[in-house]
Amino acid sequence: MSTTFQLDTSTSRANPTPQPMKRLTVPKIRARKTDGQSGEPLVMLTAYTARQAQLLDEHCDLLLVGDSLGQVIYGLPSTIPVTLDMMANHAAAVVRGSYHAVVVVDMPFGSYEASKEQAFESAARLLKESNAAAVKLEGGEAMAETVAFLSGRGIPVMGHVGLTPQAVNSLGGYGARGRSDAEAEKIVGDAKALDEAGAFAVVVEGVVEPIAIEVTNAISCPTIGIGASAKCDGQVLVTEDMLGMFERVPRFVKRYENIAKTISQTVARYADEVRSRSFPSSDQTYQPKS
């Protein structure tokens, strides 16, 4: 049974009264780049909850339910322990909270690498349980056959090359990729293989700028950069990083706000009022009817 249903916005606490707006589609995203030329850059952010999706949706072309939720939401040390259950539940919440952006859900580590059949089973489960439109998986040439298998069976796939966090144990860390000729050649080859296999877009993460530009010029589908180049066909960031929720973020993150400070100051005011018994006041208490 699908867990997805429309929010009752007339009664819900989260009441953004969304404007009726047709949801974008994967073919429309793919068509933003034609004959090697892209129009307006694609805007993508991560989202993990319904309320977050409601706030981001009208500004974004794509919402990514990233497996970065392992670190951001669950406090895990990496994305490796993230499960299909976690991804399906958060993706369903994001779909419920959005009506405009294409929702893409990350396939977690261990759910797709063994075989194309395993990948289909996992991806189908994610889409059935969440109603998201597409999946994202990490890896290049080694994943091309899987990408073709899924794409040919009705599952749109976004690729992810360069710094691929699920491979942290093989890469030895989260440093930028593409500094050596061999590494650069591999990244370009990986992106081309995914494009030829039918990926509708490719995330290019943590690579030196000339390689991000070379990849963008070399493939027919849009590239979405993160720590890559403004010349990519779109950009993505982890929302909590760009809002300033964390002290430590990668160098490529621009912090547009300092939400952590706002939250801390607000909670300090609440704590003071509770301790001084000035909250709740008469505005927030019920009295018997006279």
Ligand code: KIV
């Ligand atoms: O999991 C994630 O949030 C991602 C983005 C950083 C691209 O894969």
